[in-house]
Amino acid sequence: xxxxxxCVEMRGVSxxxxxxxxNDCIDFRLVAGEVHALLGENGAGKTTLSKILYGFxxxxxxxxxxxxxxxxxxxxxxxxxHRIGMVFQSFMLIRALSVLENIxxxxxxxxxxxxxxEIADRIRAFGERFGLAVDPDAAVAQLPVGDQQKVELxxxxxxxARILIFDEPTRVLAPHEVEGLFRVFAALKTEGYAxxxxxxxxxxxxxxxxxxxxxxxxxxxxxxxxxEATLERLVAMMFxxxxxxxxxxxxxxxxxxxSPPIVELRRATSRPSGSEIALKDLDLSVGAGxxxxxxxxxGSGQKELGDLVLGLRPLAAxxxxxxxxxxxxxxxxxxxxxGLACIPEEPLAMAAVPGLSVRENLALGTGRRYHKxxxxxxPRLEAAMARxxxxxxxxxxxxxxxxxxxxxGNLQRTVIAREMAHDPKLILALYPTRGLDxxxxxxxxxxxxxxxxxxxxxxxxxxxxxxxxxxxxxxxxLFQGAVVGEFGRGAWTAEEVGLLMTGAKxxxxx
Amino acid sequence: xxxxxxAVARFGAVSVLALAVFAxxxxxxxxxxxxxxxxxxxHALASAYGFSELLVRMTPLLLAAVAVALPSRLxxxxxxxxxxxxxxxxxxAAAALCLPGAPAxxxxxxxxxxxxxxxxxxxxxxxxxxxxxxxxxxxTTLLLNYVAPLIVGYxxxxxxxxxxxxxxxxxxxxxxxxxxxxxxxxxxxxxLLIALAALAVYWLVMEKTRWGLDMRxxxxxAEAAQRLGIPVRWWIVAALAIGGGFAGLAGMGEAMGxxxxxxxxxxxxxxxxxxxxxxxxxxxxxxxxxMAFLFAIITSAGDTLQISQGLPYxxxxxxxxxxxxxxxxxxxx
Numbered sequence: 001x002x003x004x005x006x007c008v009e010m011r012g013v014s015x016x017x018x019x020x021x022x023n024d025c026i027d028f029r030l031v032a033g034e035v036h037a038l039l040g041e042n043g044a045g046k047t048t049l050s051k052i053l054y055g056f057x058x059x060x061x062x063x064x065x066x067x068x069x070x071x072x073x074x075x076x077x078x079x080x081x082h083r084i085g086m087v088f089q090s091f092m093l094i095r096a097l098s099v100l101e102n103i104x105x106x107x108x109x110x111x112x113x114x115x116x117x118e119i120a121d122r123i124r125a126f127g128e129r130f131g132l133a134v135d136p137d138a139a140v141a142q143l144p145v146g147d148q149q150k151v152e153l154x155x156x157x158x159x160x161a162r163i164l165i166f167d168e169p170t171r172v173l174a175p176h177e178v179e180g181l182f183r184v185f186a187a188l189k190t191e192g193y194a195x196x197x198x199x200x201x202x203x204x205x206x207x208x209x210x211x212x213x214x215x216x217x218x219x220x221x222x223x224x225x226x227x228e229a230t231l232e233r234l235v236a237m238m239f240x241x242x243x244x245x246x247x248x249x250x251x252x253x254x255x256x257x258x259s260p261p262i263v264e265l266r267r268a269t270s271r272p273s274g275s276e277i278a279l280k281d282l283d284l285s286v287g288a289g290x291x292x293x294x295x296x297x298x299g300s301g302q303k304e305l306g307d308l309v310l311g312l313r314p315l316a317a318x319x320x321x322x323x324x325x326x327x328x329x330x331x332x333x334x335x336x337x338x339g340l341a342c343i344p345e346e347p348l349a350m351a352a353v354p355g356l357s358v359r360e361n362l363a364l365g366t367g368r369r370y371h372k373x374x375x376x377x378x379p380r381l382e383a384a385m386a387r388x389x390x391x392x393x394x395x396x397x398x399x400x401x402x403x404x405x406x407x408x409g410n411l412q413r414t415v416i417a418r419e420m421a422h423d424p425k426l427i428l429a430l431y432p433t434r435g436l437d438x439x440x441x442x443x444x445x446x447x448x449x450x451x452x453x454x455x456x457x458x459x460x461x462x463x464x465x466x467x468x469x470x471x472x473x474x475x476x477x478l479f480q481g482a483v484v485g486e487f488g489r490g491a492w493t494a495e496e497v498g499l500l501m502t503g504a505k506x507x508x509x510x
Numbered sequence: 511x512x513x514x515x516x517a518v519a520r521f522g523a524v525s526v527l528a529l530a531v532f533a534x535x536x537x538x539x540x541x542x543x544x545x546x547x548x549x550x551x552x553h554a555l556a557s558a559y560g561f562s563e564l565l566v567r568m569t570p571l572l573l574a575a576v577a578v579a580l581p582s583r584l585x586x587x588x589x590x591x592x593x594x595x596x597x598x599x600x601x602x603a604a605a606a607l608c609l610p611g612a613p614a615x616x617x618x619x620x621x622x623x624x625x626x627x628x629x630x631x632x633x634x635x636x637x638x639x640x641x642x643x644x645x646x647x648x649x650t651t652l653l654l655n656y657v658a659p660l661i662v663g664y665x666x667x668x669x670x671x672x673x674x675x676x677x678x679x680x681x682x683x684x685x686x687x688x689x690x691x692x693x694x695x696x697x698x699x700x701x702l703l704i705a706l707a708a709l710a711v712y713w714l715v716m717e718k719t720r721w722g723l724d725m726r727x728x729x730x731x732a733e734a735a736q737r738l739g740i741p742v743r744w745w746i747v748a749a750l751a752i753g754g755g756f757a758g759l760a761g762m763g764e765a766m767g768x769x770x771x772x773x774x775x776x777x778x779x780x781x782x783x784x785x786x787x788x789x790x791x792x793x794x795x796x797x798x799x800x801m802a803f804l805f806a807i808i809t810s811a812g813d814t815l816q817i818s819q820g821l822p823y824x825x826x827x828x829x830x831x832x833x834x835x836x837x838x839x840x841x842x843x
Contacts, residue, residue, distance in 0.1 A: 312737065333739030342737065350737055353730035356723075363720075364727055365738030374719040 005067070007032045007194050008053065008084075008163060013062030015048050019436070022048040024218040026062070030163065035185050035195045037209035039202070040238060042298040042463055043434070044215040046198045050165050053196070054086045055079035080108070085161030087152045089168050095141040099123070099134050099151050106155040119158070126157050130187045131180065146177035153184070164188065165196045170204055171299070182208040200297050202234055202502045214238055235498035239465050260324045261285035262339075262426045262457040263309060267318035270304050270481075277301040277481040279308065281318070284476065284483070286426060286457035291448065293472025294461045297501050301481035302461045306430045309459060310342060311335045323425060337367040339425030343432045343444075347415040350430075354404035361403045362418050369422065388421035389413075392447065409440060416447070427451055429460045433467060445471055465494055479503050521790075528832040535828050541819050549818045550811040560810070562696035566768065567806035569698075570595065570777065572705035573760035574784020575802055576712045577629070577753040579793040581647075583716060584749050585729045590636065590651025591757040592781025593658035594629035598758020599765040600662050601628025603681060603772035606688035607670065614687040621688060621766060622704075622759070629758020630751040632658065637750035641743035647750060655781065663774045670772065681772040690767035701763025708756050713795040725749060757781060778823075783809070786834055805830075 008030035015023040023045045030036050040046050051057040053064070055073035063070050066082050073079050076086075093102050103123060104114050120136040127133040132150045140148060149169060156164060170178045185195055185208050199205060205212055206229060213223040214237035222237040264285040272278040279301050286292045296302055307313045308320070311332040320328045322338060330338075344350035352361050362385045363376055370381040382399065389396045394413040397406055406414060419427070429448060433441035448458050448471065462468050468475055475492060477485035477500040485492075485500045533543035554560045574591040581588045602625035609617055636650035663679070672682040690699040716722035727735040728742055736742045760780060765772050783805055791797035812826035 310737065331739065331741070332737065333741070336739045344737070349731070349733065351734050353727045353734055355730040356726060360723055360727075363723060364735070364740070367739065371720065374721070376720050376723070 005032050006030070007067055009065040009068075010049075010053070011063050011065070013049070013052060013059045013064070015052060015057060015059050017048075021218045023052070023059070026220055028213065028220065028223075030194050030196055031211070032162070032194045033189050033192050034210040035189055035197055035208055037197045037199060037205040037212045038215065039199060039205055039212055039234060040215035041200060043217075044238075045218040046215055047167065048218075049215070050086065050167055050196065050198055053079070053163075054084060054165060080159065080161070083160055083162040084165070085156030085159065085163070086165040086167065087149065087156070087169055089171060091148050091152055093140045093148060093151060095139075097140060098136065099138050099140060099143070099154075100136040102140055102151060103136075103155050103158055107159055122158055123154055126154055129191075130157070131184050132157075145172050146180065149173070149177075149181070150184075162192070163194045163196070165198070167198050168200075169197070170199060170201060178204065200238075200502060202231055202238075202499075205229075205234070206231070216240060231499060232495055235495045235502075239494040239498045259288055261287045261321075262323055263459070264321040265308070265318065266321070268308060268315055268320060269317040270308055270313055271316040272304070277304055279304050279481045282481070282483055284459075286459050288425075288455050288457055289452055291452050291458040291460055291471050291473050293468040293475045294459065294478055295463070295465060295468050295475060295497055295501055296478035298463065300478040300501070302430075302478060304481070305478070306428060306461055309426075309428055310340070333367055336365055337369075339423070340428065341419035341422075341424035341426070342428045343416060343419055343430065345431035345434045347412045348404070348408075351415045351419075352403050352411065355402055357400055358397055358403045358406065358414060359399040361414065362399070365418070366422070384421055385417060388417045392417055392420060412436075412440075416444075420447075420451070423454075424451070424456055427456055427458045429458060429462075431462055432460070433462070433464070441467075465497060469494075477501055524833065524836045527836055528829060531832045532829045535825070536819075536821075539821065539825075541821065546811075546815055546819055550807070550814045553814045553818075554807050554810045559696070562694070562698050563810055564803065564806040565702055566697045566699075567809055568802045569701045569705045569763055569767070570760035570780040571784055571787060571802040571805055572798065573701075573708055573756045573763070574781050575787040575791070575798045576705075576708050576784075577633075577755075577757035577760070577781075578785045578788035579791070579798060580712055580716070580725075580753045580756070581749045582788060582793050583722075583729045584725050584745060585732065586640070586746065586750060587648040588633065588636075588651050588750060588753050589648055589785060590633060590654050590754070590781070591760075591784045592777060592779065593651070593655040594632050594754040594757035595761035595764070595777055595781045596658035596662050597632040597761065598625040598629035598755075599761030599772060599776050600658075600665070601625055601758065602762035603670070603684070603765055606684040606766065607681065610685050612687060617685070617687045618690070621762060625758045625762025626755040627758070629761065630755035632758070633754020634747055634751040637747035640750070641746045647746075651750075659774060659776075662772065662776065666772055666774050672771070679774055680769075683771050684766060688766055689770055690763065692767070697768060699763065699767030701759070701767045704759055704763065708759065709795050709798060712756075757784070760784075778809070783830065786830065790833075808833075 006029050010026055010028040013023055013026040026049060028049065038046050038049065048057060052059050055076045055078045058074070064073060065071070071082060073082070094105070100116065100120055100123065104110055104119060123136045132154055134143070134147050134150050134154065140151060143151070169181060173181060188195060197209060206226065209226050211223065211225055212229050212234065214221050214234060216238060265282055268279055268282045270279040277299060282305070294302060294305065304313070308315065311330055315328050319326060322330065322335060327335060342351065348354060353364065359382065363370065363381055366381065370376045386396055394417055397410050397414060403411060403414065427448065433444055436444065445467070448460065452458055460468070460471055473489050475487045475497070476483050477497055479500060480503070485497065536543040536546055554564055574595060577591045577594060578588050602621040605621040605624040606617065609620065632654060633651070635654065636647040639645040639650055640647040666679045666681055670681040672680055674682065690701055692699045716726065724740045725745055727740055728745055732742055761776065764776055769776070787798060787801040787805055791801045808829055809826055812823040815821040815825060816823050
């Protein structure tokens, strides 16, 4: 009945986190009775936008209108008062309590002695109406994930929410549960609810959305009705077209591939724990003087692949060779001593100890190189590190203060100088430019190219297709823990890779 | 040094608050708190005998504090000093009882080794469980405290019980060769030297060696340490075991330096007090030394109050608990 009323309008909303412009002047409208998909890569700004709408984050600029009236959403409580609800990726449920108790906890106007039966009846009624049947007396811990999601949604519905935000709801669901969720969407929209569906899975969007808005790098790159959308158009909007131009650009001649690869995985398989992705029969090799890029949407097994190469997790099956030797069961220390270096995405969390001095941090992970009796040969270590800083043209920081006192840039440079100090044979770069400003990112890429020219192999895991187009001599595409595509430099387009990354296209050959 | 001044001020405030609360308790019991404090001071610090007794008490406290401080540098919480102390005493007693005729130069080093191993192996159990990712070490070390005295109890009530006077559950006296030498006719024994050496070793290893660097790196950021190739699990077991070994030496000292035999009432909670000392000192060696001395005064106050004011020894537990309470309240903030 009120099918075309605009219930949410965001005008010129911007939000900045440090050096990253997460949302840049976003104009966005959500209509009642519609499933509106918000599509984009990780880091495109979808989550920030939804956080602003749910009152978690305050925009730096712009305004939000609800039913035509400007509102200020200072907290999730404000948002709920305006009948906005959000289903998070990780559920906000108390596992030891029953479904009924969890829902009661969420209701704002709960009396001191709740009328249990009445609420249970309402839960059942909503359950029937929207295909969300859950036993109110069941303990949440006993429910499958799909049913837990239903409880999250029932919470919002019983609390009278009309605008429902789903943050990547299908990520945790099995295929048949995804179908069920889309049926729920259909039932909700016929009753006039507005649904914002955040995802990066193209196929799902085309199946359930009425309107699709695509974000890239903090901006909206397009918004179109579902009937106008095709996979190709969406991919172009998601990943941009700049890739073509960059693709042929840097053709630094890779070395002849006669020498054995520096690292080689053969049918590598990992055992997942918790929400991790299992790597399945993964083949990969990085040769000397070669940059191998790995593309994939977040959670496709990149973390697991990096951990596997680093030696942080064991192989469940298959083998790993490092510089010609069987390294399947080598420790991290042994791999590092044999020439593995790692440039991680968050140096302070993954490669430095904040409370230790810069000097001590430089000594970490250097293996037995500077052992001297029970201590370390500090002068020799300092000399070697000073040479490394000099070779990289980085300024040498003071060595005595704790490393946490360095600025973010200097901290990363310190970690890089340490990792590059011993002429690494393989550089494992995990999202190395994430969170860096443009100039630092460019100089880091230059550094990797120089290492390649010096004969090192580089395994570059990244979500930035432009970066991969510029850097990678070979590109592997990961999807759900398997390599679904492999391309030479310049031999791929963003559309092709984007389709593979999002699982929209079957790999050419199994 | 505003930071150090701040720490001293905070410590002063904690002490005054604790003493004030305890004074209220004494008042409620109908005693004169000022008199009690003056007695304690006169007895413990102003007499040679009293002072020697402080050193006697300090010995196990120092070792028990190092047993907590060392694992704490890796972020491990060892609440099991008491149990480790008992197992050290047990193992040392086994050495003394199994080699009755051995000369001192064999028996003492052997007992020392056994005392260390007894505590170390006992603490290695929580270490292994934690390293395997099964149980948090705080829980296991705490629970093992209740097991160790039962093991000692079984032996002193059973197979090792002395025949001379069956009224007491204790072993026969150790052979002369198994007793730690004492100094100046007091009860101060060689264990004090061991304790001071342990403190020095703790500082040297932590601050000056590459092993200490590895351990501090784990405490500072375990994920980074692991990614950089430091064998985190190995160190978790090793650090708890070494800490437990020091607590074991405390038990050995009590058995072979003070009691001269193994008893079930080996320790009035030295292991727990050691935990308090280590946490109050934040693991800093000189502060541990100072705090151990202070806590020796407090526990000896229990004796004084018992004699001069007719209060039960257990009243000092109120004072200790008050201090613990204030300390934990500060940490929670």
